[in-house]
Amino acid sequence: MNFIELKEITKIYPGTVACDKVSVGFRRGEVHTLLGENGAGKSTLMNVLYGLAKPDGGTIFVNGKETEIDSPKTAIACGVGMVHQHFMLIPTLTVVENVILSLDEKKAFIDKKRVAARILEISQKYGLLVDPYAKVSSLTVGQQQRVEILKALYKNCDLLVLDEPTAVLTPQEIRELFVAIRNLIAEDKAVIFISHKLNEVMEISKVITILHLGKVVGSVNACDTNARELASMMVGKEVSFEVARGEQKLGGxxxxxxxxxxxxxxxxxxxxxxxxxxxxxxxxxxxxxxxxxxxxxxxxxxxxxxxxxxxxxxxxxxxxxxxxxxxxxxxxxxxxxxxxxGVVMKMPIRNNLVLDTFYDEKFTKGVFLDWKKVDGQAGYLIEHYGIKTPDAGNPVSSLSGGNQQKVVVARELDKQPRLxxxxxxxxxxxxxxxxxxxxxxxxxxxxxxxxxxxxxxxxxxxxxxxxxxxxxxxxxxxxxxxxxxxxxxxxxxxxxxxxxxxxxxxxxx
Amino acid sequence: MADSIISFLAAMIRYSTPLLFVALGVLVMEVSGIVNMGAEGMMIIGCLTGVVVTHHLNNAWLGGLAAMLVAGLFGLLFGALVLEFRINQTVLGVAFNLVGAGLTTTLNRAFFDGMNAGTTYGSFLGFPIPTYIAIGLVILAWVAMYKMKIGVQMRSVGENPVVVESVGISVKKLRYIACAAGGALVGFGGAFLSTGILSQFTENMTDGRGFIALAAVTFGKYTPFGTLGGVLVFGIGETLSYRLQAGGGAFPYEFALMLPYILTVLALCAFSRNAKDPAALGVPYVKSH
The missing domain is CATH 3.40.50.300 (P-loop containing nucleotide triphosphate hydrolases)
Structure with a gap:
């Protein structure tokens, strides 16, 4: 039986349908991956599950019972734990203080010893070793992630959502994370793994659900598929991993x-x-x-x-x-x-596209910028490099990570560099x-x-x-x-x- | 010699008391992420309120309480303007200082000119009782910050309010509490200056102590005992300054007046180069969900 089941979840944001009747179920004792490109609806779906976004349609079942999750508190009470991609930690506090903050207990005085003992107990059980009295700022990124997982486990979560957990880790840390995930599964917890690194997904998941443009494309068992098939389902077209290389013209x-x-x-x-x-x-x-x-x-x-x-x-x-x-x-x-x-997040895309060339004669009239020419250049780059934006005047922060990087790539490669x-x-x-x-x-x-x-x-x-x-x-x-x-x-x-x-x-x- | 050292230390402790209250008030606000550049203004309001109420009710404690109330309300106003309207905290602080100075000067000239407090706080073993309270508050602040839930929450909200909100705790509520408590402490510091150390209100009598309090908190790396240390540095300078002026010798009194401030600046340069401000200090918070 599914521990948590999302049924026909729909979430509409102005201008886009982020989730369109998405149905997916999560079982205990298995890693279920949500795979999809940026904007496929993974994050929105998880926000609905965690009570951070109110769905416009659909129902959530917990242990087969229809449940309304209207806030993170309800979600936690239902046994959902979330590790956000950007850690929710206070760097100047110790591990144990961070856990205490997340508990929000009724008592006025805190009992660090008791909490630290429980942290140690959980961390040993799952192989998530970390010193409870260490300041978070002194920990590596991998250790900080462990603290986030410990925070969720401390609150007795039965389903752990890991949002792109490997994006910030070194290969060694990824191995350690996978060991911990397997320990969780062995203890009959459910894990939702969000990623778009196909090799990892193939390695750790039992079930993979692919989302594309807010819809479920399909759910497959990892053992019945391969990276190439997943990639084409995710992107909605055939993907080639091989980059076509022209004949090499080796110079000095x-x-x-x-x-x-x-x-x-x-x-x-x-x-x-x-x-x-x-x-x-x-x-x-x-x-x-x-x-x-x-x-x-x-x-x-x-x-x-x-x-x-x-x-x-x-x-x-x-x-x-x-x-x-x-x-x-x-x-x-x-x-x-x-x-x-690479970019100045709050500045318009057009400015970012000429960030290191704006002083060039091409874009100036005397001491003034020639905005028409800047606009011309920006329009050209946006089209040529397929930067998805309705307006070159929008700030770069409004773009997805991939499109932000395209802004940098467009600006740098348009210079036709030698190096x-x-x-x-x-x-x-x-x-x-x-x-x-x-x-x-x-x-x-x-x-x-x-x-x-x-x-x-x-x-x-x-x-x-x-x-x-x-x-x-x-x-x-x-x-x-x-x-x-x-x-x-x-x-x-x-x-x-x-x-x-x-x-x-x-x-x- | 020993006598003069003891009397110097005693004077230093007495002169430091008003500043200690003010600095603790500033500390509470800054830990929660709000820059209280307006402490000077809140303090002078406390000074006048203290004298007027003490005079009329003939009780210094009631005067101090009234100062806490009035300055606490100003603290809440500061909080409301910062939290609801997201006004730049530095600019708002300057405005509070101008309002505080102008308001007290005008009211004093119009209604209370030359009013004497009439009575003062009781003392114990040679020190006014508020001095003991101030030291008790340092310990209390330490306990609250490091042993109590509210302290963990306050320190967190000054570092990253998003995290605090994400666990279902209201950022605004915490910061309003800090503003009210901070304002009240600053106000009591003012009242103790005008009715405990002196016995009447004079225009601009705070003499920059609101700013010195900010320096003391930075010097103390945003910890209660560190703040106490910062306050004592200024206290040493202030006491020395009085001694040099009273000594009547060849030492130019203008330099004597500068002494506590110069000492504070030097202490800041020497010990606080690596002080790390709370990460969210002075940053307006906008709720995202």
């Missing part, structure tokens, strides 16, 4: 980094004597677990953080140059932190937009641009790169050509095991 060395050192914001040296070369017409993929110096490497090269060592761009020494001077050499940068570095840095270009972006962005990066490479691609997603690295370097503790630990790359070898290098990785070369034949 466009980027050379010699003995570079750089520190992160805490003063820890994260780039430690790194060397690399990238030629025109190739995609150089940098694989590695987050935090191994990727961030400081790219920021250092484009002049956004201090570094020592030599950086040659097109043969010229740019080690001491400002970001503007570096950009003027034909460098484009799709930065890692889209909302912090492109693409850092996590598809993080938090749905499949349709991912495919598009991959094609654009490949087109730049085919046109002779040197591309440095930084990603933690091995699929992305392997499908795009001509050459791959694995970054580990601030150096490139190993390099290989596209034809020699495989998961095992890359995975071992990412874990710092160079010798074991070397042994895999022969095996491949």
């Amino acid at each position: 060395t466009m980027l050379e980094v010699k003995d570079m050192h750089a520190k992160d914001s805490k003063g820890v040296e994260t780039v430690r004597g790194l060397n690399m070369q990238v030629r025109a017409g190739e995609i150089y993929g940098i694989a590695g677990v987050d935090g191994n110096g990727q961030s400081e490497l790219i920021r250092g090269i484009v002049g956004l953080c201090k570094k020592t060592g030599t950086v040659l761009i097109g043969g010229e020494d740019m080690s001491k140059s400002t970001p503007r001077q570096i950009l003027d050499k034909g460098v484009a940068h799709i930065p890692e932190d889209r909302q912090g570095m 492109l840095f693409a850092v996590h270009p598809t993080r938090g972006v749905d499949i349709g937009a991912t495919q598009f962005i991959h094609e654009q990066i490949m087109a730049a490479r085919d046109a002779g641009c040197a591309v440095v691609l930084v990603s933690t997603e091995l699929d992305e690295i392997i499908s795009l790169s001509d050459r791959i370097g694995v970054i580990y503790e601030g150096v490139i630990l190993g390099e290989m050509d596209r034809k020699d790359a495989n998961y095992e070898r890359l995975g071992l290098l990412m874990a710092g095991k160079r010798d074991e990785a070397a042994q895999t070369v022969g095996k491949e034949g």
Whole structure:
């Protein structure tokens, strides 16, 4: 029997039907994935389930009984627990204080010892180890997520909703999360897993329900399907994972980094004597677990953080140059932190599309901006790059993650760069937009641009790169050509095991 | 020598008492995420109310209570303007200071000029009783902040109100409570200055203490005992300043007057460079659902 069943749920927002008669049931003891692109209606459906949105039609059954869930409190009382994509934690409070806050008990005085003991008990039972007295700000993202799950379990939830839980995790943390999810299932809890990373979905789910444009496309058992089928159901058309690569026109060395050192914001040296070369017409993929110096490497090269060592761009020494001077050499940068570095969220889309070129003669009349020309450029980019928006004057914050990233990609690639840095270009972006962005990066490479691609997603690295370097503790630990790359070898290098990785070369034949 | 040190410390504690009340009031509001730039204005209102009510009822405690009530209402007004109309808190604070100074000056000149409080607070072991209350409040504030549910909620609402709202607790309610309690404490600080330390109202008698209270809270990294430390730094300066002026020596009195303020600024520079404000301090909150 279904523990919770949603029947013909409809939710209408002005202008869109977010959920259109969606029916889906969740059983105890299994992971049920909701799969769909941004805007498919997953979040709306979960908000209805959690009492955050009032449905315009349909009913919810809990243990077979019709139940009205009008607030998160009711939802919690029904046994629903939710881990939001953006954590609901107070960083300056300890774990135990955060749990206490979420309980809202009647008593005026708090009993940290009792709560901490219960947290420890739950965390041991499910393998979600965390120090109850640690300040949340001192925890890693993965540990913070555990705190969120513990908060839900503390309130005795029987159904746990995990909204894109792996988007912010390292591969190792994802393994740990999956272990915890399996423990939950073993204890007869129900888990709703929301994601669009197909490999993960295939691995962890029992049942997969695919949503597209607010409707259920189908429900399948994971064992009866494959990633390709899921992808086409999700996007509503055939999806190709292979990015068509044109003939390589390899040119001279466009980027050379010699003995570079750089520190992160805490003063820890994260780039430690790194060397690399990238030629025109190739995609150089940098694989590695987050935090191994990727961030400081790219920021250092484009002049956004201090570094020592030599950086040659097109043969010229740019080690001491400002970001503007570096950009003027034909460098484009799709930065890692889209909302912090890539766009100005509150500014209109049109402004964002000329954010680093507005001073160009193309867009100015004397000291004034020529808004007609800016509008012309914006209109061209919006159409050419398929940015979905009714009006170029809307703020970027009104766009979905994928479309925000398209704004950045459009702006950067329209410059027809000689050297492109693409850092996590598809993080938090749905499949349709991912495919598009991959094609654009490949087109730049085919046109002779040197591309440095930084990603933690091995699929992305392997499908795009001509050459791959694995970054580990601030150096490139190993390099290989596209034809020699495989998961095992890359995975071992990412874990710092160079010798074991070397042994895999022969095996491949 | 020992005698003079003891008398210096005693004076310091006495002079610090009004500021301690004000600083605790500011602390309560700031922890909940509201910048009380208007403490100076609320304090001076407390000063006048204290004198007038004490004079008429011949009871300093009733004067203090009245000051708490009136300044508490001003606190609530501040809260309403910030929470309902989302007025910029810094600008609103400045407006409160101007209103406080103008209102008290006008009322004083028109009705209460030269009025003497007539009576004062009782004392125990040489210190006025409110001094003990103030120290008790520091401890109480610590207990409330770290041992009670309300404290966890207040600290949370100052960091991220969205999280607080998401667990079904009203952000507005918490912040209104902070504003009323904060205003009342600031008001009592004013009343104690005009009827406990002195015995009458003079125009602008608060002399920037509302701002010093803000500095003390920052100095104290938004903790009750830290705030006490910040208040004492100013108290040392103030006591020194009086001693230097009374000493009548060659020390120019203008510099003596500057001393407590300079000391506060130096202390802030030295110890509070890494003070982390509550993340939501001064940020208007809009309910999303």
